Amino acid sequence: MLALFLRDVRLGVRAGGGALVGVLFFLTVVAVVPFGVGPDLNLLARIGPAMLWVGALLASLLGLDRLFQADREDGSLDLLILASDRHMLALTVLVKCLAHWVASVLPLVVASPLLGLFMNIEPLGIAATSLTLLVGTPAIAFIGAVGAAVAVSLPRGGLLVSVLILPLAIPVLIFGVSAAYGAVNDPNPFLAPFLILAALTLFFAVIGPAAATLALRSMSD
Template identity: 70%
Template sequence: MWALYRRDVLLSVRAGGGALVGLLFFLSVVAVVPFGVGPDLVLLARIGPAMVWIAVLLSTLIGLDRMFRAERDDGSLDILKMRDEPLVLIVLVKCLAHWTGYVLPLVILSPAMGLLMNIGPAGLGAAFVTLLVGSPAITFIGAAGAAIA
């Protein structure tokens, strides 16, 4: 299981792995919102945490289609299904690797992006903690959609 986790994390951060695309998308969404809303700093502070959450959600969706694609394409998905470990454990490991490679960098970068939205220190901390706790749910729910697609 450790080898599967390590392999998936390394695949996500390599060139063409998609984690960088999600990160750049996150940066662009958060950077563009202040231009669309205008110079009202109070409004930006009020909608900032929600915009950071939405940007993380959309950025996470970019990488979900790659969660099972490589294994399906090269046939190793069949080998993973024939292993002695339960399939649920394999999917859990792949979800954790996806969260580590794709979503955790977004969560770590979210306080810095919150500063662009004029979010106060309490709001930055709350947004960071809720993203840290809630973003694995996005990955697990998205894994069901990725498996079906």
């Protein structure tokens, strides 16, 4: 499993520009916001955590359609499906999701404090937003595994993956933004939405690989 993890991280970094493309897309989404809402620094600070989360969510979708694509092209995906039982295949999917998150999504979390300064977010808000992104974005990778498994046999399944994932990722977005706002707005709680966000990540860590396993097995039948 460690060899599979390291292999997928290397493939994720190399494929399509890897983390750099995601970070540049993240930067582009956040950078256009001040042009749309104007130079009001207070407004930018107020909507900053939400814009960071929206940008990170959209950037996280970029490489999900390639989660199983390389394995399908070289035939190793068929071997994994045939040689593994259901539980081992689900564990393999989990490892691939973690590798995708490290290669493509973790750089977005690392870049978020710098973009938070760009949005005039106060230091406590930047720290809270970065923490919620660190805890919540793995859930997007786990959800994305389901869409990637459904679309892996389609010639142009990238758009389908995004369409399938976005509705399921809305709760992650809601509680991530709520926790980030709660850290800087005194009446709003931080801990409750943050714990729900962590619970969603753990929930999708179980459900996502299991559902992706069923989709992959049905594809091979």
